[in-house]
Amino acid sequence: MLLQNTPIRxxxxxxxxxxxxxxxLLTCAAFLGYELLTFRRESLxxxxxxxxxxxxxxxxxxxxxxxxxxxxxxxxxxxxxxxxGACLYDKNGNPFAHYPAAAPETAFPRAPGPDGxxxxxxxxxxxxxxxxxxxxxxxxTLYLESxxxxxxxxxxxxxxxALLVVAGSFLVAYVLSRVLQEQISRPxxxxxxxxxxxxxxRDFAVRARKLGDDELGRLTDTFNDMLRQIEQQNAELExxxxxxxxxxxxxxxxLEAFCFSAAHDLRTPLRTITGFADIVLRHxxxxxxxxxxxxxxxIHDGSDQMSKLIxxxxxxxxxxxxxxxxxxxxxxxxxxxxxxxxxxxxxxRTVDFQLGPLPSAYGDPALLRVVLINLLSNxxxxxxxxxxxxxxxxxxxxxxxxxxxxxxxxxxxDMRDAGKLFGVFQRLHHPHEFEGxxxxxxxxxxxxxxxxxxxxxxxxxxxxxxxxxxLPAEGDRVPAEPAE
Amino acid sequence: xxxxxxxxxxxxxLAFAVLTIAAVRAPAAEPPAPAALSxxxxxxxxxxxxxxQFVEWPAGAFADAQxxxxxxxxxxDPFGVYLDDFVRDEKMDTHPIVVRRFRRGEEARGCHVLYxxxxxxxxxxxxFAQLRRQPTLTVGDxxxxxxxxxxxxxxxxxxxxxxxxxxxAAKAAGLDISSKLLxxxxxxxxxKR
Numbered sequence: 001m002l003l004q005n006t007p008i009r010x011x012x013x014x015x016x017x018x019x020x021x022x023x024x025l026l027t028c029a030a031f032l033g034y035e036l037l038t039f040r041r042e043s044l045x046x047x048x049x050x051x052x053x054x055x056x057x058x059x060x061x062x063x064x065x066x067x068x069x070x071x072x073x074x075x076x077x078x079x080x081x082x083x084x085g086a087c088l089y090d091k092n093g094n095p096f097a098h099y100p101a102a103a104p105e106t107a108f109p110r111a112p113g114p115d116g117x118x119x120x121x122x123x124x125x126x127x128x129x130x131x132x133x134x135x136x137x138x139x140x141t142l143y144l145e146s147x148x149x150x151x152x153x154x155x156x157x158x159x160x161x162a163l164l165v166v167a168g169s170f171l172v173a174y175v176l177s178r179v180l181q182e183q184i185s186r187p188x189x190x191x192x193x194x195x196x197x198x199x200x201x202r203d204f205a206v207r208a209r210k211l212g213d214d215e216l217g218r219l220t221d222t223f224n225d226m227l228r229q230i231e232q233q234n235a236e237l238e239x240x241x242x243x244x245x246x247x248x249x250x251x252x253x254x255l256e257a258f259c260f261s262a263a264h265d266l267r268t269p270l271r272t273i274t275g276f277a278d279i280v281l282r283h284x285x286x287x288x289x290x291x292x293x294x295x296x297x298x299i300h301d302g303s304d305q306m307s308k309l310i311x312x313x314x315x316x317x318x319x320x321x322x323x324x325x326x327x328x329x330x331x332x333x334x335x336x337x338x339x340x341x342x343x344x345x346x347x348x349r350t351v352d353f354q355l356g357p358l359p360s361a362y363g364d365p366a367l368l369r370v371v372l373i374n375l376l377s378n379x380x381x382x383x384x385x386x387x388x389x390x391x392x393x394x395x396x397x398x399x400x401x402x403x404x405x406x407x408x409x410x411x412x413x414d415m416r417d418a419g420k421l422f423g424v425f426q427r428l429h430h431p432h433e434f435e436g437x438x439x440x441x442x443x444x445x446x447x448x449x450x451x452x453x454x455x456x457x458x459x460x461x462x463x464x465x466x467x468x469x470x471l472p473a474e475g476d477r478v479p480a481e482p483a484e
Numbered sequence: 485x486x487x488x489x490x491x492x493x494x495x496x497x498l499a500f501a502v503l504t505i506a507a508v509r510a511p512a513a514e515p516p517a518p519a520a521l522s523x524x525x526x527x528x529x530x531x532x533x534x535x536x537q538f539v540e541w542p543a544g545a546f547a548d549a550q551x552x553x554x555x556x557x558x559x560x561d562p563f564g565v566y567l568d569d570f571v572r573d574e575k576m577d578t579h580p581i582v583v584r585r586f587r588r589g590e591e592a593r594g595c596h597v598l599y600x601x602x603x604x605x606x607x608x609x610x611x612f613a614q615l616r617r618q619p620t621l622t623v624g625d626x627x628x629x630x631x632x633x634x635x636x637x638x639x640x641x642x643x644x645x646x647x648x649x650x651x652x653a654a655k656a657a658g659l660d661i662s663s664k665l666l667x668x669x670x671x672x673x674x675x676k677r
Binding site for chain 1: 534536644662665
């Protein structure tokens with residue numbers, strides 16, 4: 001289509017004006033054509049009438065060979081400025097008198113031609129017989145020539161009028177079409193504006209303004225109706241999400257409360273078991289059978305391990321309850337301190353610790369310390385089989401936010417198990433190889449996610465692992481804290 | 485060429501043309517007029533035929549549409565058979581033209597055109613009296629013809645034939661002379677103011 005990419009306003013204007021112009025031009029052309037034809041016919045009639053009059057008036061002059069009178073009759077043609085020439089011939093066809101009198105005789109046909117007037121080369125000319133009514137005899141012939149100037153003048157005048165009419169009509173059509181095209185373009189543009197607002201700002205409360213009750217009005221109604229439905233559905237969905245979230249949060253709270261109280265309550269009987277196993281070993285150890293002593297030792301170790309587990313679980317549980325106290329923290333300093341505190345873990349070992357410059361992080365320093373404790377103690381733990389352990393803490397700057405990482409050259413893990421890594425009690429290694437409760441990485445993930453960050457790991461079985469995490473910068477959107 | 489010199493040369497050419505036309509008009513195949521009719525009378529004969537074309541006769545001048553149109557010659561006839569040949573088979577409207585010759589004025593009543601010959605100079609007034617109120621166009625070339633009561637006086641001047649027309653006489657006879665003819669003529673007597 002010709003106007004495919006032009007705005008609808010211009011399209012409408014072009015259509016209206018184009019149609020008007022074509023109609024006007026065709027009308028004018030028809031008008032001019034008709035005028036031309038009519039005028040030719042009229043000119044012919046007029047000239048033959050004039051010829052008749054002159055011929056009739058000159059009969060006596062021709063009959064009685066009176067050139068003076070003939071010249072006088074012809075001179076009357078002065079009144080008709082478009083008659084450029086006239087000539088009278090006697091009955092033998094010899095020129096007898098002509099007009100204008102000063103013109104040379106060569107300006108006229110040497111002898112009369114057939115009667116009648118004809119158009120030719122910008123002029124109209126012809127011959128009329130000179131006959132006196134009472135006699136049957138032809139007395140002579142009159143030649144008349146018109147320069148068609150009248151037709152030119154008239155056509156020029158008509159052309160000018162047509163031009164003015166076309167220009168005027170076009171102006172009126174322009175003004176009218178400017179006003180009328182609004183009838184269509186305004187509602188369409190209003191609709192487009194509304195649609196743009198909806199899709200651009202996701203604002204479903206916008207409504208297109210209705211400007212009439214035609215097809216466009218109905219389209220606007222339908223559009224608004226669709227918006228209302230979307231809005232309703234959105235509200236309904238949000239309400240449902242809120243309900244579900246509340247339900248889930250309630251269930252989660254209940255579960256956590258149960259875990260906490262269960263863990264808390266388990267500690268008392270456990271302390272009894274550990275305490276009394278200890279007392280028996282310490283005060284009656286010497287009297288006991290070595291076999292019994294060994295069993296008691298196992299009971300003590302087992303309940304000790306269980307106690308640790310319960311403490312870890314309580315810590316993990318508490319993480320979900322404490323509010324975050326965020327501030328700008330120097331992760332490098334925290335990492336350095338944690339590494340020094342883990343001195344017990346690296347006794348009698350060679351550990352190459354690399355601490356790269358770390359961008360400042362925005363978060364709860366106590367919790368971030370827990371993250372680093374867990375990640376670094378894991379790194380130390382799983383590099384134990386290495387003669388020379390290497391642990392690196394650093395950050396890679398990406399476009400969005402820095403990605404912190406803790407890398408080791410330990411035993412690594414199979415990437416197929418990466419999904420299980422951060423679950424509670426999920427352990428990839430046997431407790432005999434590497435001790436642990438299976439709560440550490442779950443805790444780390446919980447802290448990072450509460451900060452609105454992300455954590456993931458990459459590893460090669462037997463060749464080390466890298467743990468990455470991100471923390472949103474200050475001012476970034478952070479997921480809402482779950483309702484207490 | 486100025487207008488005046490053009491006019492003069494036209495006039496000079498005219499005298500020649502008049503003679504030429506008259507000569508051409510003379511029927512070559514017919515026997516020549518006795519005593520070789522002069523160019524002047526040949527032209528006058530033609531005028532006797534042409535002049536009536538510019539004159540209207542009253543309704544009563546013809547008995548019916550086929551009634552002849554009579555050209556009469558009174559007295560001395562200068563045309564002879566030339567005139568008869570000239571008008572043979574010609575018609576005035578629907579009326580066939582005939583030529584008649586008369587000796588006496590009273591015989592000429594009923595003519596439509598009457599040429600009065602030079603022999604009638606002394607009897608002019610009597611003839612006009614006899615033709616009073618008759619629709620007869622009197623034509624002649626005697627001196628003072630029109631002033632004496634004739635209607636059309638043919639006057640030779642500068643080698644051309646001019647007319648003097650007594651419009652009052654024609655009007656009195658019920659004849660209506662075309663203004664086109666009057667325009668070419670000298671009106672006698674001059675119109676009174």
